[in-house]
Structures are given as C-alpha cells and as structure tokens.
Amino acid sequence: MPACRRTEEATVPDADRIEELRTAERQLQAAQLACKSDDLRMHGTGEQKITRVEEEDLSVLVARDTGxxxxxxxxxxxxxxxxxxxxxxxxxxxxHDISGWRLLAVHVSDAG
Structure with missing residues (x-):
C-alpha cells in the first residue's frame, strides 16, 4: 500500500469516505482526551490517560473499505x-463496514 500522503495531494475515488475516516480518527483522539486509554491494548483500562493532543499533521488514505x-x-x-x-x-x-470506520491495527513510534 502506498505511503500516507496528505489528503489534498492524494488521488482518491471517494472524498466522502476520506472525510468520514478523518472524522473517525478525530473522534478517537477526542475519546482519548476524555478518558480512554491508547488504542488496542490499554483501551478502557485507565492505565494510560491522554490529557492533550497537539496535531502537526494528519494524513488520510482510503482504498475501498480500508483506510x-x-x-x-x-x-x-x-x-x-x-x-x-x-x-x-x-x-x-x-x-469500513455498515457501522462505519472501525480500528483494526496501530503502530506508534517516537518522533523525537
């Protein structure tokens, strides 16, 4: 799959799906701020609590039902x-399925 590029630069067949995925990503970020733990392993345990998210860049790529x-x-x-x-x-x-976008996998690394 191609590397992530800013949405404005990507050639994508369905602009609505991109906006839906961008919204799903930001909703997940908002949930983390509210009280959720980070992504899959610590979700709901309270072990990790996010109090601030400062976004520098958010790139979105959609290919059919995968984002x-x-x-x-x-x-x-x-x-x-x-x-x-x-x-x-x-x-x-x-x-993406009939209920909308669902998180499947995550990779996180230090960006210094």
Missing part, C-alpha cells in the same frame, strides 16, 4: 501514574 491515518504530533498524559509528554508518529489501519 490508513498517519498522525504526527505531541501527546501529554499519564501512563501507569507517571506523567509524560511525547512527540509521536502513529499509523492506524481502519476497516
């Missing part, structure tokens, strides 16, 4: 009771 979001930015919060601030890059893979 990829690539985020670059800074997160602040607590992990197992310890405060952190981290500039990260993550890639999330999504699938």
């Amino acid at each position: 990829i979001t690539c985020f670059l930015g800074t997160l602040e919060g607590t992990l197992s009771g310890t405060q952190f601030t981290a500039r990260i890059r993550y890639t999330r893979t999504w699938i």
Whole structure:
C-alpha cells in the first residue's frame, strides 16, 4: 500500500469516505482526551490517560473499505501514574463496514 500522503495531494475515488475516516480518527483522539486509554491494548483500562493532543499533521488514505491515518504530533498524559509528554508518529489501519470506520491495527513510534 502506498505511503500516507496528505489528503489534498492524494488521488482518491471517494472524498466522502476520506472525510468520514478523518472524522473517525478525530473522534478517537477526542475519546482519548476524555478518558480512554491508547488504542488496542490499554483501551478502557485507565492505565494510560491522554490529557492533550497537539496535531502537526494528519494524513488520510482510503482504498475501498480500508483506510490508513498517519498522525504526527505531541501527546501529554499519564501512563501507569507517571506523567509524560511525547512527540509521536502513529499509523492506524481502519476497516469500513455498515457501522462505519472501525480500528483494526496501530503502530506508534517516537518522533523525537
């Protein structure tokens, strides 16, 4: 699958799907700010709490029923009771079905 590119630069057959996926990504970010833990493993455990998301870039790629979001930015919060601030890059893979976009897999790395 091609590398993530900014939506405005990508050639995509369905602009509505891109906006739906961008909305799903931002809703997940908002849920993390509210009280959810990060992505799959810690979701709902309270082990990680995100208090700030500062987005530098969010790229979206959609191919039929699969979507990829690539985020670059800074997160602040607590992990197992310890405060952190981290500039990260993550890639999330999504699938689309009758209920909308659902998160399938995540990769996160330090962006220094």
